């Protein structure tokens with residue numbers, strides 16, 4: 668299972684909505700597996716397909732970063748059934764290395780999507796898992812956490828990030 672390169676802020680694939688998965692085939696299952704490997708290698712707790720340059724509505728999340736198989740979440744076409752309340756905590760992103768911000772997120776979400784076995788799954792999440800779902804679903808909608816900050820912080824950070832993107836993100 669190959670680790671795929673993670674694209675950075677400024678790459679167009681990160682800033683446009685991704686397409687729905689029409690059916691779960693071997694290519695999509697391979698994408699899930701590669702995304703998991705890539706996320707663990709980073710390491711990170713979530714990854715969306717656009718972050719590996721694939722414009723599809725596919726996300727993976729594992730708050731245990733490989734420690735607990737029960738926490739692995741792989742979803743195609745995830746969507747919110749419910750969003751309620753508010754929470755605000757610092758987030759980072761593998762596609763925006765070296766930066767962090769605290770967007771306002773729902774306190775509780777219910778998310779439905781399709782698992783690699785083709786079956787529908789519904790997750791109810793709070794706290795960090797709710798934030799992870801919001802962060803990854805934002806990615807497949809073409810948004811990064813920076814887009815969710817207050818206008819002042821967003822504009823300041825975007826100016827720096829555009830400069831980074833112009834000059835080229837150095838390899839880590």
Ligand SMILES: [Zn+2]
Nearest residue numbers: 759760761762
């Ligand atoms: Zn991210």
